[in-house]
Amino acid sequence: MARTEFSETRTPRPRQVHRDERGYYFDPTARTWTALEPPTITWAPAPRDVAALLGVPVDEDVLVRDRLMGDPATRVPMQLATSYLPASVARGTRLAQRDTGPGGIYDRLEEGGHLLSWEEAVSARMPTPDEGARLRLPKGVPLLRIVRTATRDGLTVEVNDTRMSADAFEVGYRITRHPSAQPKA
Structure with a gap:
């Protein structure tokens, strides 16, 4: 959800899952x-923190799908998005191919009626030299780092590590009222 006021140089990144003809997306700003x-x-x-989220040993190979995303008209890079999928889920499947088919990896992961759910953690850190250059x-x-974990039937099937300029983006979300925070009658 966008705030009513924000810096003109920063773009809000609301957090909600959407879907269009290309498949799932998590941010209307990045849709195009x-x-x-x-x-x-x-x-x-996978990196140590991602391996822990996937529930795999640090030295175990996982499928790594890495993308530099940006505006197709200006060619300005906006985010690095890296998906990590455990071998038990991805090896020998279309997930490991360049073209994963209509709807992308999330449609493949939901085939057979297995709905995904997601959680995210937001943090910040300095970029590696490669990240800064790209x-x-x-x-x-x-x-700005958003780590999204996709689960299916209680099993983590993907960790997506999205990195973008903390100077250009902010994360926005709606705050809901817990039952303990209801006004006194």
Whole structure:
């Protein structure tokens, strides 16, 4: 949800899952973005924090799908999005292919009526030299990092690590009232 006031140089990133003819997306701002370079698809160990979320050993290979996303008209990179999928879910499936088919990986993960649910954690950190170069970040600008975990039938089937300029984006969300915070009658 966008705030009523925010810096003109920052773009709000509301958090809600949407769907269109291309498949799921999590941010209306990024809906029109496309891969600015061919995505890389490899098998490699996940970073320690991602391996823990996937429930796999740190040295176990997982499917890694890495994309640099941005505005197709200006070619300006806006975010790095890396998906990690456990081998038990992805090996030998269309998930490991460049073209995962209509709707992308989430449609493949939901085949057979298995609905996904998601949780996210937001943090900030300094970019690696590669991240800074790919996102064209000025020196000293941190990353905003959104780590989304997709689960199906109680099993983590994907961790998506999205990184973007903390100077250009903010995360916005609605705050709901817990039953304990109801006004006194």
